[in-house]
Amino acid sequence: MERQDQALGQIAFVNAALGEGMTENLAAVRARRCWVVDLDGVVYAGEHALPGAVAAVQALRDSGREVAFLTNNSRHRRAEVRRKLLELGIPCAEKEVLNTSCATAHYLLHRGLTREVGVLGMPGLAAELAEHGVTLAEVDVCATLVVGIDLDFTYEKLVRGLRALRRGIPFIACNRDANYPGRDSQLLAGCGAMVAALEAAAQRSPSYEVGKPNPFMLELLCRGLQRAKADCVMIGDSLEADILMAERAGVPSIFIGEPPPPPAAEAALRTLPTLHAANLADAVRLVLGPGMYPMY
């Protein structure tokens, strides 16, 4: 009980820094039946689930809420992200998981950019595009360039990408995330670092950015779930991606992470979440109330 009291006390303290409307904010989040949850830094870090995250998802479902997952990470195919969640003990249907590999495939189909698509990214991104009927091509001769996170990014790839982009072809970025938490919550360079390198070299910006904060991802997820955005609340650890997307989509949000020092809280948070919690378990405990949430 002590752990729970302490957690609730911290949450109340942090949320007080967000303003006077705490009760209204809590009511706004409580009314939402579909929790859209970011993955890296909220559900897992690297290969491991974060403490309390698996039980928190189950508690939400036990309360009658739907839970879906939305990640900017383009490293894997959608089916692989789902399999990782299953292995961590989080049952989910494929339609309840959306990553930028899959969202990018949908965007290319929507725009008719399905022929001779070059990929600077991981094999999972290329495989997902191909699975959706996109024809892949070498970067040197491609008609559209898609850029995702690439753990094998090299100077040579940068030069090939630069030459492709100088031909004036569509430049599609999976996202602009600068970094994200890996194993032991140590930061790793995100897709945005690769996009920025190409942008600097080719002296042009992406034609389209698929991932959060673009509400396109949320709209695509909602279509698959047959849910309205008005049913959703977004939970994430990035103000620039998750919380800004929620703001643009007009849905409430819960920011997960270390609180900024209270006096600086409002100034630091240019994009204000509806609520704030240290982790997913605390967020669920706050919204469901202590009586509804099992101890861990």
Ligand SMILES: [Mg+2]
């Ligand atoms: Mg995250």
